Amino acid sequence: MTENLNVRYVPTWCPGCGNFGIFTALKKAFSLLDLDPEQTALVTGIGCSSKIAQYINTYRIETLHGRTLPVATGVKLANHRLAVIAEGGDGDGMGLGMGHFIHTARRNLNITYIIHNNQIYGLTKGQTSPTSDLGAITKFTPPPRGNVEQPINIVQTALQAGASFVARSTAADSQLADILAQAISHRGFSVVDILQPCVSFNHINTYQWYQERVYRLNTLPDYNPADFTAASAVAGQWGDKIPVGLLYRTDRPTFEDSLPQLATGALVEHSLQDISVAALMDELA
Numbered sequence: 165m166t167e168n169l170n171v172r173y174v175p176t177w178c179p180g181c182g183n184f185g186i187f188t189a190l191k192k193a194f195s196l197l198d199l200d201p202e203q204t205a206l207v208t209g210i211g212c213s214s215k216i217a218q219y220i221n222t223y224r225i226e227t228l229h230g231r232t233l234p235v236a237t238g239v240k241l242a243n244h245r246l247a248v249i250a251e252g253g254d255g256d257g258m259g260l261g262m263g264h265f266i267h268t269a270r271r272n273l274n275i276t277y278i279i280h281n282n283q284i285y286g287l288t289k290g291q292t293s294p295t296s297d298l299g300a301i302t303k304f305t306p307p308p309r310g311n312v313e314q315p316i317n318i319v320q321t322a323l324q325a326g327a328s329f330v331a332r333s334t335a336a337d338s339q340l341a342d343i344l345a346q347a348i349s350h351r352g353f354s355v356v357d358i359l360q361p362c363v364s365f366n367h368i369n370t371y372q373w374y375q376e377r378v379y380r381l382n383t384l385p386d387y388n389p390a391d392f393t394a395a396s397a398v399a400g401q402w403g404d405k406i407p408v409g410l411l412y413r414t415d416r417p418t419f420e421d422s423l424p425q426l427a428t429g430a431l432v433e434h435s436l437q438d439i440s441v442a443a444l445m446d447e448l449a
């Protein structure tokens with residue numbers, strides 16, 4: 165019995181995988197915020213990164229590939245008192261899940277969305293993802309041309325779609341736990357794009373590749389994360405210089421704020437006695 169439990173809680177990621185750094189930072193962020201596991205729900209999609217839900221002691225759901233945000237939305241609306249964290253890969257979120265990403269951002273649900281961006285499909289063993297760089301050589305995009313599709317820039321898309329907190333970090337960033345804690349504390353849709361090496365299938369975007377290119381926005385004396393125009397300008401940077409840190413933060417009403425049904429308490433706390441199904445059926449007849 166004990167043996168089975170142990171098997172379940174040992175991560176099966178490859179040695180050196182960036183998921184370990186993100187996992188550690190997430191647990192540290194929970195600890196910094198003193199988050200109660202019973203008040204926290206982690207919703208993931210399908211992928212190596214999404215397995216994180218199997219290793220964390222909160223409410224957790226591993227959903228379908230690409231459907232992370234609709235399920236997280238359902239959890240949030242059923243019990244908006246919960247801290248809801250959605251998490252998954254770049255394939256999950258920017259491929260199948262892209263429509264959901266845009267709509268969740270524009271609605272500004274109070275959800276934190278953490279994207280493990282290894283620029284590849286890891287679990288299915290190395291196909292191009294929507295964030296793979298132009299020219300990337302993968303199983304699906306062989307030499308000499310490699311990937312011919314323009315990659316999606318996650319932070320730029322999040323800003324344009326209306327996310328009220330947008331940050332980027334790397335899996336090896338000493339400031340990642342702090343960024344995650346800020347994102348979880350933010351009231352509104354917070355997006356954290358985490359650049360994450362895939363040691364098995366992406367031999368280009370390695371720890372060293374990122375380290376040579378990233379620079380911290382919080383070292384720029386005049387950078388103001390409340391300035392949307394400034395954030396949009398840095399969000400477009402990619403290649404030789406990649407900005408990390410908090411790009412943008414603003415306060416605007418959340419989707420939940422606009423729902424009168426939630427004003428009297430979480431839906432899960434509402435009494436079913438007050439709901440007359442017969443009257444509803446009559447109305448629909």
Ligand SMILES: Cc1ncc(C[n+]2csc(CCOP(=O)(O)OP(=O)(O)O)c2C)c(N)n1
Pocket residue numbers: 210211212213214228229252253254255256257280282284285286287288293
């Ligand atoms: C509807 C559907 N399509 C495709 C798959 C196969 N599939 C599983 S995980 C995955 C991609 C994983 O890549 P990513 O989301 O970037 O996560 P990673 O494994 O790199 O962490 C795919 C295509 C699936 N499970 N369901």
